[in-house]
Amino acid sequence: MTTETSQASPERKNGPVREERNSPLPDHAPPAAADPAPADRRRWLALAIVMTAAFMDLVDVTIVNIAIPRMRADFHASTSAIQWITAGYALAFAAGLITGGRLGDIYGRKRLFLIGISGFTAASLLCGIAANPDMLVASRILQGGMAAMMVPQVLAIIHVTFPPNERGKVFGMFGAIVGLGAVSGPMLGALLSEGNILGLEWRPIFLINLPVGIAGVLLGRKYITESKAPKALRLDLAGVVIATLGLVMLIFPLTHGRENDWPLWGFLCMGAVPFVFAAFIAYEKYKIRKDGSPLVELSLFKVKSFAGGIAVQLTFGIATGIFFLVWTLYMQMGLGWSALRAGTTGIPFSLAVSAAAGISVQKLVPRFGRKVLQAGALTMAAGLLLYIWESGHYGMEIASWQMAAPLVVMGVGMGLIVAPLTDTVLSEVPREHAGSASGLINTTGQMGNALGLGLTSVVFFGLIDDDMVLGKPYVDAFHGALWWIVAVLVVIFAVMFMLPRKALPPEQREGATQPDAGTVPEPAPASAA
Structure with a gap:
């Protein structure tokens, strides 16, 4: 799948820049002059x-x-x-x-x-x-x-x-x-x-x-x-249907299996998932030959760093999907806290994510590359281990201020990952596939999140004998679920070795050009958003 790489001449009508749809310039055409008309407020x-x-x-x-x-x-x-x-x-x-x-x-x-x-x-x-x-x-x-x-x-x-x-x-x-x-x-x-x-x-x-x-x-x-x-x-609606079917066949049995005592139909559905995704890949190859507009550009996975980045995005989505749901249930249904107390307890985490994200992009990643992301995975795992110790040590008597330390450590780790991850994954992707790759990264993260939410039946509710009995069972289950998330972060750390040591600056990437200050480059397809 390719994205348009030409530049379009700007046209001003009532101020805002509009795309010129009928006469895009060739890839290396001289830059168009900027329109001196004042911009519309x-x-x-x-x-x-x-x-x-x-x-x-x-x-x-x-x-x-x-x-x-x-x-x-x-x-x-x-x-x-x-x-x-x-x-x-x-x-x-x-x-x-x-x-x-x-x-x-x-x-x-x-x-x-x-x-x-x-x-x-x-x-x-x-x-x-x-x-x-x-x-x-x-x-x-x-x-x-x-x-x-x-x-x-x-x-x-x-x-x-x-x-x-x-x-x-x-x-x-x-x-x-x-x-x-x-x-x-x-x-x-x-x-x-x-x-x-x-x-x-x-x-x-x-x-x-x-x-x-x-x-x-x-x-x-x-x-x-x-x-x-x-x-x-x-459009590739057939590709959407096949991929969604595969996800539903995986997530639906995970969420409903425990309540139905893990019936045979659930294992049959999950066992058929690899065949559904094999059919999806076959259809995407056919779609490439037919009109060059597949849902997923399969050639992207030949780029080692992109394939590794997709794996990181998927597993990171699983980890966050599990954590944020079980964390809320732990505080409110386990410890008996109000929604307001649970919400304020998470403020140190959010502030730490924001601070670490800014520092990682501006200062650390340009100097240390993927080591920053790997340090983020290990830091987040360390925060989880500290949380595991605290939840076991203090039990039902744990206070909000005691949670601040592990949440700040976890937040710093997450901030080191989330901010630079997309740019690092895209750094070795050819320019003509940047839009497709960006859309696929975002989609994969959402898929991982949905899968993680489905897995809470196994890693959290599966540890509770009677989920209607509140209190200590939820605290113990939270303690056990955090170990699963630590394991996922260890996997993420290992997969990150597939990422490039350092991401190239945008102007040095394959096919990149430096637009003139007076040009208005054609916007990337909306799928890149």
Whole structure:
């Protein structure tokens, strides 16, 4: 699969930069002159709209975990149901991410953004009024699918709306929004749950999206500039169906097997998964021969560092998927803490991740390369070991301040990994495949997250004889689950040897060119977002 690498001449209409769709320049054509017309200030409104939507999605991922114990108590839900509340979102998001990007390239990023944010808002309403666990799970799956339509358009819209001399500042702002979403999600969820607004208990965590989403739709129609890719890749819906089927056949038995005493059908489903993915690979090879638009560009896996990076992203997603769910259940259902106390306990972790992420990208990775990521895996494992010791030593009497030390160590380790990982994985990927590779990295992380949430049945609930008996059983199960996560991090450390020792600077990578300051390069396909 290839992405368009040519440059498009900028066209100014009412200020925002628009793509010239009909006359892209050859790869090495002279740079186009910059249009001296003043930029339209409305582009900042467009930026606020798409960033708010991205923030809404980020918060919605993290806000749910903190409210899960209340949802379970309200619905008397099974363990598989509470797993699917989070895993269903991650699975739908992963399955639709690349397709959502391609739909934006074909039919227009503004159009797909508006469809996505409208659907996301409607799904949030359905979550907020859910009458039973099945309705909530179905609404969360719909919400994840709509997020997959909305999120890939955000960076593409930013790219075509702002001239090159402003993009550095804009993407810096976007990074700050990402960090703010990660930090504020659990606290916002705790406040809304504890506040019990209008007696709605946990439901405001979803209903808060309604005014934000409606405003985003109305303002987006007016202020966002439409754009399309000059040569968009075709859809591979069959590939999406086959890959999603394989994931469901793996995750569904994991989440439901324990409650059904591990029936034969579950093992048959999981045993058939390798054959489904073999069929997926065969179909992707056929798709490459047919029209050159596969869902996954298989040639990328010939790049050792990319293949290793995908393995790191998948296993890291598994580790985080397990940890954040069982951590919430441990604090609220094991220790009996309120949602607000659990949310505030996580603040040191979030601050440590943010601080370490900035230092790793700016100071450490340029000097030490992959050793920084490997140090991150070992540091995170050390934090988990400290947490294991504390949870065993203090038991039910552990205090929030005693958790601060292991959480800070874990946060530093995670920050050393998450910030530089994507750029390190992409450093040896040919430029023409950068969009495809970036989309695949993000998709793999979401798949790992969904798989990790499914595995909690084995590594956490599997250690509890009666999951309706709260207290010490949840504390002991948390202690056991952390050992599994430590093992996963050891695997991640080993796989990281496949990454390049040092990532090349962007200008030195294969096929890279230095755009003139006056040019507006054609935006990467939305799937790269």
